[in-house]
Amino acid sequence: MPKSVLYTVETRKKLTHDTYELNLSGDTSAITKPGQFVNILLDGLFLRRPLSVCDWDDGTLRLIFKVVGDGTRQLAKVRPGDTLDTLTGLGNGYTLTGRAPILIGGGVGIPPMYALAKAYLRKCVLPRIFLGFRSPDDAFYIDEFRELGCETAAAYGSTLVTDLIRDRQPAYDHYCACGPEPMLKAVAKMCRGVGELSFEARMGCGFGACVGCTCRTLTGNKRICVEGPVMRSDEIDWEAL
Amino acid sequence: MDTKITLSGLTLDNPIIPASGTFGFGREFAAFYDLDILGSFCLKGTTREPRYGNPLPRIAECPSGMLNAVGLQNPGVDAVIEQELPEVAKIFRKPVIANISGFSIDEYAEVAAKFDACAQVGILEINISCPNVHAGGMAFGTDPKSAFEVTQAVKKVTRKPVYMKLSPNTADIARVAKACEDAGADGISLINTLLGMRLDLRKRRPLLANVTGGLSGPAVFPIAVRMVCQVARAVRVPIIGMGGVSCARDVIELMMAGATAVEVGAANLRDPYACPKIIEALPDVMREYQIEKLSDIIGCAVKE
Numbered sequence: 001m002p003k004s005v006l007y008t009v010e011t012r013k014k015l016t017h018d019t020y021e022l023n024l025s026g027d028t029s030a031i032t033k034p035g036q037f038v039n040i041l042l043d044g045l046f047l048r049r050p051l052s053v054c055d056w057d058d059g060t061l062r063l064i065f066k067v068v069g070d071g072t073r074q075l076a077k078v079r080p081g082d083t084l085d086t087l088t089g090l091g092n093g094y095t096l097t098g099r100a101p102i103l104i105g106g107g108v109g110i111p112p113m114y115a116l117a118k119a120y121l122r123k124c125v126l127p128r129i130f131l132g133f134r135s136p137d138d139a140f141y142i143d144e145f146r147e148l149g150c151e152t153a154a155a156y157g158s159t160l161v162t163d164l165i166r167d168r169q170p171a172y173d174h175y176c177a178c179g180p181e182p183m184l185k186a187v188a189k190m191c192r193g194v195g196e197l198s199f200e201a202r203m204g205c206g207f208g209a210c211v212g213c214t215c216r217t218l219t220g221n222k223r224i225c226v227e228g229p230v231m232r233s234d235e236i237d238w239e240a241l
Numbered sequence: 242m243d244t245k246i247t248l249s250g251l252t253l254d255n256p257i258i259p260a261s262g263t264f265g266f267g268r269e270f271a272a273f274y275d276l277d278i279l280g281s282f283c284l285k286g287t288t289r290e291p292r293y294g295n296p297l298p299r300i301a302e303c304p305s306g307m308l309n310a311v312g313l314q315n316p317g318v319d320a321v322i323e324q325e326l327p328e329v330a331k332i333f334r335k336p337v338i339a340n341i342s343g344f345s346i347d348e349y350a351e352v353a354a355k356f357d358a359c360a361q362v363g364i365l366e367i368n369i370s371c372p373n374v375h376a377g378g379m380a381f382g383t384d385p386k387s388a389f390e391v392t393q394a395v396k397k398v399t400r401k402p403v404y405m406k407l408s409p410n411t412a413d414i415a416r417v418a419k420a421c422e423d424a425g426a427d428g429i430s431l432i433n434t435l436l437g438m439r440l441d442l443r444k445r446r447p448l449l450a451n452v453t454g455g456l457s458g459p460a461v462f463p464i465a466v467r468m469v470c471q472v473a474r475a476v477r478v479p480i481i482g483m484g485g486v487s488c489a490r491d492v493i494e495l496m497m498a499g500a501t502a503v504e505v506g507a508a509n510l511r512d513p514y515a516c517p518k519i520i521e522a523l524p525d526v527m528r529e530y531q532i533e534k535l536s537d538i539i540g541c542a543v544k545e
Contacts, residue, residue: 001272002272002273002513004273004513004514041511041512045302046302046303046304046305046306046307046458046459046507046511047300047302047307047510047511048511070302087513201297201298202297202298202299202300202301203300204300204307204309204510205269205509205510205511205513207269207272207513208265208268208269209263209264209265209269209270209509209510209513210262210263210265210300210309210311210510211265211285211294211311211314212299212300212309212311213297213299213300214293214294214297214311214314215297216293221293221314226269240296241297
């Protein structure tokens, strides 16, 4: 169930030249699964900006974002003590399927993989991590994943995250991915079995009212903000996207 | 403080009505608040057949507003009546407003006839103003003659009050409103969104897959005030005013311009609590402007 929460900025950290980490405090009770997102109201912008949850616990929330436009530019300038009007606990999240999952993140699709890795670890399941970055300068969180105890590999530039997986030949029974659509498509094409993919969309409300982000799938119309952002790889109609 | 208003015999506790297409069938908002505080609410625009609408992206940010090119996604009238209305009944105990779209005069009449049989539906709002479909939709609402024909066809098949929802994308909205009134419309709803467009500078292409979309939000509020006023001077039937309403003061302003009730649209998407906040603020704002009875101010500013 979504909830409206006023979060307080505790810390802001620059991770790369254009990627930031925010740690917020406030009610996180609406967030129940890794892969969910929040939707933040910013000054001078009409629509909220959706951001995936990187990590959370009772009373704190971590977000990682890349500066891509007016909303994220403003978010990159918040200071400790600032408050953020936020709708939280949005979207469906990952199902934590499998005993030997691989988690695949590309660019700003990496943050939700962090909470997902921790959630698997709490179930005593050790996921393997595959990350894709545009360049070494764009890399973040490789050490954080390793500190969790996860074997973590990173690909840069023209080497794709799918090349990395093909190369390492990991044994896996499930996969979860978040990243740009071409990456999701390549991952779904290459990986065995049914995986979970997280999609991005321009959203109106983020809580299902406007149907602005509804996509066609093989199992019917789905609102990316409610029935997604995580979808099964076998329900995606790649032609209709 | 009396916030009651009456639309064609239907008395609402207050004039606040979430607008069609910004409120789904109410479910998403029932997670945030008790919908019974609303005057009424407008159901998602409904067509004869189920529709997916336009491809993504269909939403874009704008200065003080947004573009949408959803394109009338809805499950079709039969599913709305059989599946959605019983669900609505569980979360809203007052009459709702059904919003109807069509691609032919026959389709409008057929969908209206089906809603006519639903006791839950208090008013039919006939959308002849959707800018996001390529046939029908807005085409019926920009020309007085076709607006007349749609109104007449719908009036023939229903005993419920019929409110024609008009487009601002026309040279003379008062003439279209008058044509609807002449054809027997019980009221007029306005304004639908204004046709707009944004570009994706990186891709050097239109941002919306549909190329154009409907502009809503505070950016359009002054246009709504002007057009409600123009229509109020042209017709005697009640007006449901809308377009960029985001606070209780906007409600007062649209009512003074001639609206009997006010729909709130894009504001619901930005803040799910937009309507309860407006309803809560109304008595204080009424006091501020020495308004005892809200219905007293309808059209007070535009009487010639």
